[in-house]
Amino acid sequence: MHASDTRPRLLIAGIVLATVLVVTSCGGDGEPATPAPTEAERVVAELGLHGSAFAEPLAKPDFVLTDTEGGSFDFLEETRGQVTLLYFGYTNCPDVCPIHMANIAAALDQMPPELSGHVRVVFVGVDAPRDTPERVREWLDFFSEDFVGLTGTPDELEAAQLAAFVPPAFVDQQLEGGGYTVSHAGWLYLYTSDDLAHLRYPSGIRQSAWAHDLSVLVEDGWPS
Amino acid sequence: MALVNVAWWCSAQKAPWTWAPRFYPGVWVMMIALLVGYVYAIRRVGPSKVAAGEAVVTRDQVLSFGVGWVLLWVATDWPVGLLSAGYLLTAHMLQYMLYSLVIAPLLIRGTPYWMQRLVLDARGMGWARWFVERPFSAFVLYNVVLALTHLPAVADTLKPLQFGSMFMDVLWLVTGLLFWLAIGKFDREPESLANGKRLLYVIGITLLPTIPGAFFVYAEFPIYTTFEFATRAFPEVSAQEDQVIAGMLMWMGMTPILLFRLALAFFAWSEVESQRAGQV
Numbered sequence: 001m002h003a004s005d006t007r008p009r010l011l012i013a014g015i016v017l018a019t020v021l022v023v024t025s026c027g028g029d030g031e032p033a034t035p036a037p038t039e040a041e042r043v044v045a046e047l048g049l050h051g052s053a054f055a056e057p058l059a060k061p062d063f064v065l066t067d068t069e070g071g072s073f074d075f076l077e078e079t080r081g082q083v084t085l086l087y088f089g090y091t092n093c094p095d096v097c098p099i100h101m102a103n104i105a106a107a108l109d110q111m112p113p114e115l116s117g118h119v120r121v122v123f124v125g126v127d128a129p130r131d132t133p134e135r136v137r138e139w140l141d142f143f144s145e146d147f148v149g150l151t152g153t154p155d156e157l158e159a160a161q162l163a164a165f166v167p168p169a170f171v172d173q174q175l176e177g178g179g180y181t182v183s184h185a186g187w188l189y190l191y192t193s194d195d196l197a198h199l200r201y202p203s204g205i206r207q208s209a210w211a212h213d214l215s216v217l218v219e220d221g222w223p224s
Numbered sequence: 225m226a227l228v229n230v231a232w233w234c235s236a237q238k239a240p241w242t243w244a245p246r247f248y249p250g251v252w253v254m255m256i257a258l259l260v261g262y263v264y265a266i267r268r269v270g271p272s273k274v275a276a277g278e279a280v281v282t283r284d285q286v287l288s289f290g291v292g293w294v295l296l297w298v299a300t301d302w303p304v305g306l307l308s309a310g311y312l313l314t315a316h317m318l319q320y321m322l323y324s325l326v327i328a329p330l331l332i333r334g335t336p337y338w339m340q341r342l343v344l345d346a347r348g349m350g351w352a353r354w355f356v357e358r359p360f361s362a363f364v365l366y367n368v369v370l371a372l373t374h375l376p377a378v379a380d381t382l383k384p385l386q387f388g389s390m391f392m393d394v395l396w397l398v399t400g401l402l403f404w405l406a407i408g409k410f411d412r413e414p415e416s417l418a419n420g421k422r423l424l425y426v427i428g429i430t431l432l433p434t435i436p437g438a439f440f441v442y443a444e445f446p447i448y449t450t451f452e453f454a455t456r457a458f459p460e461v462s463a464q465e466d467q468v469i470a471g472m473l474m475w476m477g478m479t480p481i482l483l484f485r486l487a488l489a490f491f492a493w494s495e496v497e498s499q500r501a502g503q504v
Contacts, residue, residue: 095239102463106462206445207452208444208445211445
């Protein structure tokens with residue numbers, strides 16, 4: 001047998017072996033390589049939602065902070081049974097916070113009022129020295145007068161963030177000219193009418209996606 | 225290696241917008257090269273290209289080129305270039321219209337015929353000659369580039385890249401130049417015919433952008449992620465409002481240009497008719 005005759009056979013054998021290896025490596029002992037989607041992930045896929053699903057939903061946190069009128073705001077009580085977006089940011093934020101707020105406000109504007117009227121947006125200003133109630137109100141009004149603004153003492157704010165399973169914000173970088181930036185969670189929690197957060201939304205969610213998800217979750221709720 | 229990290233051309237950035245001036249070396253190099261090339265051609269090359277006693281360049285041509293050159297710099301450099309690249313769709317639209325409808329014809333008008341030939345007859349410019357000799361193809365190319373570069377997938381991919389952003393800028397300018405050069409071809413035809421044809425093409429390029437303009441005005445949500453997630457250069461103008469203004473600009477911004485061309489065509493026609501009447 002000539003060497004040239006053996007080459008195609010070796011090539012075929014190689015391809016077969018490689019295919020077998022690839023197939024078996026995917027299957028293992030008959031177990032799928034990727035875990036089955038959780039119930040929440042299945043719902044997200046089914047409803048075409050854009051948030052990231054939690055394997056286990058998070059309970060709505062129980063905290064009391066100061067609203068922009070100077071009164072106390074019991075987050076759990078005031079938003080009970082309502083679709084609620086909770087965001088911890090700061091009013092001097094140069095990028096993520098204003099973009100989140102602007103896009104949510106724009107999405108709500110595009111939704112039918114009978115749906116958008118059922119969405120509460122709660123912004124917590126985590127930069128205690130600068131996020132005064134007046135400043136938070138002024139900043140939020142820029143996006144929507146309906147957005148709820150909260151703030152508090154550093155201890156209250158830290159407690160609220162921990163209650164919401166959010167890493168507490170901290171002063172990140174001193175800027176030339178006296179200012180500073182704050183490192184904070186860049187995502188929002190979306191609590192459905194069952195008062196659970198099944199989803200969280202990172203930055204980069206488009207207005208059309210917000211409008212879709214909020215409409216679906218207000219109209220149909222989270223499937224039980 | 226450090227040069228790789230230098231922002232040499234305006235591109236979409238994630239950084240918040242500031243009004244602090246920025247220096248883009250690529251833009252400066254292009255602008256200086258264009259000017260030096262023009263002056264060199266007039267001083268050194270031109271005298272051998274024109275007949276004795278004939279002007280190398282006219283005052284009007286220098287003025288046209290100068291205005292086109294200044295506008296090109298304004299449209300490409302900070303702040304218009306940077307706003308257009310990633311912060312304000314209206315600025316993008318303004319830049320596009322300046323490149324293709326104002327700067328390109330000004331530069332062509334400011335370039336003496338011998339200089340146009342010098343560029344077009346250069347080696348490797350066969351493709352450009354092909355388009356210049358075929359006005360309809362240049363017209364199609366112009367509109368295909370307009371459509372393709374305004375597809376969200378294309379614009380959102382190219383704008384954050386410096387090469388991508390520069391590619392778009394250069395593409396608009398080049399297709400604009402080819403278009404205006406191509407319709408200038410009719411200069412060699414009888415004047416009445418030339419104006420009629422030229423006008424049809426100008427109407428074509430002013431009317432077609434109203435289609436994407438309508439998408440901008442009537443879209444429910446922002447079309448481009450680049451501008452949707454940009455920090456607002458003008459906080460009072462939302463991404464959606466910016467998009468509507470840009471769409472309106474595409475609709476109405478073209479009107480003065482069209483009216484200007486119509487007026488030019490009318491006066492040219494009127495002059496031809498007067499001459500004919502005089503001859504009779």
